[in-house]
Amino acid sequence: MTTQKTGVPRRTDRRALLGATVAAAAGSVLAGAAPAAAGARPSAPAPEPAPLPASGGGAGPRVGVLLYEGFSLLDPTGPSEVLSRLPGASVTMIGEHAGPVRTDTRDVAVLADASLDEVDRLDVLLVPGGGLEGTVGAIENPRLREWIGRVHRRTRWTTSVCTGSLILAAAGLLTGRRATTHWASAEYIEDTYGVTYVPERYVRSGRILTAAGVSAGIDLALHLAAELTDERTARAIQLAIEYDPAPPFDSGDAGEADQELKDLALRLLSDSAAR
Amino acid sequence: MTTQKTGVPRRTDRRALLGATVAAAAGSVLAGAAPAAAGARPSAPAPEPAPLPASGGGAGPRVGVLLYEGFSLLDPTGPSEVLSRLPGASVTMIGEHAGPVRTDTRDVAVLADASLDEVDRLDVLLVPGGGLEGTVGAIENPRLREWIGRVHRRTRWTTSVCTGSLILAAAGLLTGRRATTHWASAEYIEDTYGVTYVPERYVRSGRILTAAGVSAGIDLALHLAAELTDERTARAIQLAIEYDPAPPFDSGDAGEADQELKDLALRLLSDSAAR
Numbered sequence: 001m002t003t004q005k006t007g008v009p010r011r012t013d014r015r016a017l018l019g020a021t022v023a024a025a026a027g028s029v030l031a032g033a034a035p036a037a038a039g040a041r042p043s044a045p046a047p048e049p050a051p052l053p054a055s056g057g058g059a060g061p062r063v064g065v066l067l068y069e070g071f072s073l074l075d076p077t078g079p080s081e082v083l084s085r086l087p088g089a090s091v092t093m094i095g096e097h098a099g100p101v102r103t104d105t106r107d108v109a110v111l112a113d114a115s116l117d118e119v120d121r122l123d124v125l126l127v128p129g130g131g132l133e134g135t136v137g138a139i140e141n142p143r144l145r146e147w148i149g150r151v152h153r154r155t156r157w158t159t160s161v162c163t164g165s166l167i168l169a170a171a172g173l174l175t176g177r178r179a180t181t182h183w184a185s186a187e188y189i190e191d192t193y194g195v196t197y198v199p200e201r202y203v204r205s206g207r208i209l210t211a212a213g214v215s216a217g218i219d220l221a222l223h224l225a226a227e228l229t230d231e232r233t234a235r236a237i238q239l240a241i242e243y244d245p246a247p248p249f250d251s252g253d254a255g256e257a258d259q260e261l262k263d264l265a266l267r268l269l270s271d272s273a274a275r
Numbered sequence: 276m277t278t279q280k281t282g283v284p285r286r287t288d289r290r291a292l293l294g295a296t297v298a299a300a301a302g303s304v305l306a307g308a309a310p311a312a313a314g315a316r317p318s319a320p321a322p323e324p325a326p327l328p329a330s331g332g333g334a335g336p337r338v339g340v341l342l343y344e345g346f347s348l349l350d351p352t353g354p355s356e357v358l359s360r361l362p363g364a365s366v367t368m369i370g371e372h373a374g375p376v377r378t379d380t381r382d383v384a385v386l387a388d389a390s391l392d393e394v395d396r397l398d399v400l401l402v403p404g405g406g407l408e409g410t411v412g413a414i415e416n417p418r419l420r421e422w423i424g425r426v427h428r429r430t431r432w433t434t435s436v437c438t439g440s441l442i443l444a445a446a447g448l449l450t451g452r453r454a455t456t457h458w459a460s461a462e463y464i465e466d467t468y469g470v471t472y473v474p475e476r477y478v479r480s481g482r483i484l485t486a487a488g489v490s491a492g493i494d495l496a497l498h499l500a501a502e503l504t505d506e507r508t509a510r511a512i513q514l515a516i517e518y519d520p521a522p523p524f525d526s527g528d529a530g531e532a533d534q535e536l537k538d539l540a541l542r543l544l545s546d547s548a549a550r
Contacts, residue, residue: 016462016463016466017407017410017411017438017441017460017463072356073352073355073356073359074352074353074356074493074516077348077349077352077353077383078349078352078353080348080382080383081347081348081349081489081490084348084378084380084382084383084547085380085543085544085547086543086547087543087546088550089547090382090550091380091382091383092382093382093383093384100375100386103359105359105360105366107355107359107365107366107367107368108352108355108359108366108368108385108386108388109368109385109386109388110383110384110385110386111375111383111384111385111386113383113384132292135292136292162517163292166292182517183517185292187291188291188292191291201519201521212517213515213516213517214356214515214516214517214518215356215493215516215517215518215519215520216517218490218520218522219520219521219522219523222522222523222524223523226523226524231524232536232539233539233543234523234524235524235526235536236526236536236539236540236543237540237543238522238524238526238527239526239527239528239529239532239536239537239540240488240489240540240541240543240544241349241488241489241490241527242437242457242458242487242488242489242490242491242527242528242529243489243490243520243522243527244476244527244528245490245493245494245518245520245522245527246476246494247493247494247497247513247518247520248494248497248498248501248509249497249501249506249509249510249513251510251511251513251514252513252514252516252517252518252519252520253514253517253519254514254517257514261507261510261511261514262514264507264508264511265511265512265514265515266515268360268361268362268508268511268512268515269360269515271362272359272360272361272364275363275365
C-alpha cells in the first residue's frame with residue numbers, strides 16, 4: 001500500500017473540487033456575497049482559518065440552538081446542518097453559560113458560543129433532546145425553562161427534537177397540544193404534561209414544531225427550511241446534503257418493532273449514557 | 276399562553292421518562308455497568324455534570340474522528356451518534372491541535388478532545404468532508420495526510436463521509452480503488468486520484484468505507500455498527516435514534532436532479548461557507 005505517497009495534485013483545481021465551476025457560473029444568491037470558489041485560484045496557498053462567525057449572516061433567519069449537559073449529538077447538529085444553508089441564516093449554539101457542552105455519552109462537546117443572557121430574540125429556537133439525566137436536568141432547571149418561555153414569545157418558530165419536546169412541555173408551551181417525541185417518552189409526555197402524542201416524524205402545532213427521536217430533526221428541518229424560504233430552496237438543501245436516505249436495515253419505526261428490540265435499544269441508550 | 280407556568284411534575288418519574296423501566300428490567304449489556312436509570316430516584320436533585328469522558332468506554336471499539344477547520348457539521352456527528360451507542364465504544368474527536376474546530380459555515384464549533392500527537396491507534400478512523408476551503412486545507416496539510424496514512428495501517432476500518440474521501444485519496448489510500456464522495460466531487464476524485472466513483476450511499480473497498488455526501492454517513496455508520504458487532508445491535512441502534520427517515524421532499528438523489536437544482540444546491544453550499 002502506498003501510504004507514503006501524497007496524492008496532492010500539483011495543481012489543486014479547487015473550482016472543480018466541489019463542482020464549483022457550476023456554482024460560480026450560477027452567480028450568487030446573496031447581493032454582494034462573493035462565491036467562495038470565484039476568488040480561489042489553482043495552486044494558491046492553503047487558506048488561513050477564517051475568523052469567528054459574525055453573529056448574523058445576513059438577512060436570513062436567526063436560529064438559536066439550546067445546548068445543555070447531556071444532549072444527544074445528532075439532535076442539534078442534523079437540523080443545524082440544514083438550517084445553516086439557508087440564505088443569510090445564522091445558527092448560534094447557546095448554553096446556560098458559554099463554553100463546551102458535552103453530550104449524553106460524554107464522548108463529544110459542542111461549543112456554546114453564547115450564553116442565555118446574551119440571547120433574547122430569535123427567529124427559530126431549537127431545543128434538542130438528551131439522555132435521561134440530561135433531559136431531567138434541563139426540565140428541572142428553572143433558568144432554562146424561563147428563558148425558553150420568554151424567547152418563545154417572539155420566535156417565528158419554536159422547535160424541538162426527541163425529548164426536547166418534554167423540555168418545551170415543562171416550560172408550559174405544549175399543554176393541551178399535539179406533539180411528538182422519542183417513542184420511549186410517548187407515555188410520559190401524555191401522562192405528565194397533558195400533551196397528545198402523535199407518532200409522526202414531526203408535528204406542527206401553531207408555530208411549534210416537534211420532531212420524533214434524534215434523526216427526525218433532519219426531516220423537521222427540511223420542512224422548516226421550506227416554511228422559512230420556499231420549497232425549491234429546501235429541495236436544493238436536501239440535494240446539497242445528499243439526503244436520499246437508504247439505511248441498510250428497516251428497523252427505525254417503533255410501531256413495527258418487537259418488544260425485545262425496544263428493550264435492547266433502550267439498554268444501549270442507557271448504557272452509552274452511563275459510561 | 277401559560278409560558279409562566281412551569282410544567283415540572285411534583286415527582287419527576289425519571290424511570291418512566293425514557294421508558295427506562297423497560298431498560299432496567301432488561302438489565303445491563305455490560306458486565307459491571309450500572310444502567311443510568313437504575314440509580315435515579317424520583318424527586319432526586321438534578322444530576323451534577325459528569326466528569327470528562329474516560330478515553331476508553333470499555334471493551335468496545337475505539338473510534339476516532341478527524342476534525343479540521345471547515346468540516347461540515349453533520350459529517351462527523353451523524354456517524355458519531357450511531358457509533359457511540361455501540362457497547363463499550365469510545366468516540367474521540369481529534370484535531371491537529373486540541374480545542375474548538377469550526378465548521379464550514381463558521382456557525383458551530385466542536386471540541387477536539389485530542390491532538391494528532393495523542394492518537395496513533397484506532398479501531399475506526401472517520402474522516403468527515405467539508406466545504407471547499409476546508410477540504411482543500413486538509414488535502415494540502417502534510418501533517419494530516421501523514422497521520423491518516425500512519426493510523427490507517429492498524430485500523431480495523433478507515434472511513435470517510437462526503438469529501439472526506441478526497442482526503443483519504445490525497446493520503447494515498449484510494450488509488451485504483453472504488454469509492455464514493457459528494458456527488459459534486461465525483462469527477463474530481465476520478466480525474467485527480469484515479470478512483471472509480473460509485474454512486475451509492477456507501478462503498479466498501481477492503482477495509483475502507485466511504486460514504487456519499489453529508490447525510491450518507493448515518494447509513495454508513497449503521498452498516499459499520501453491524502460489522503463491528505452484529506445486525507441485531509445495529510438494528511437496535513437504528514431504533515434508538517428512531518431512524519425511519521421520511522424527508523418531506525424527494526430531491527436528495529443527484530442522479531435524478533435537474534441541472535438548475537444542482538446549481539442552486541452548490542450556490543447555497545458556497546454562499547453558506549463564504550459568510
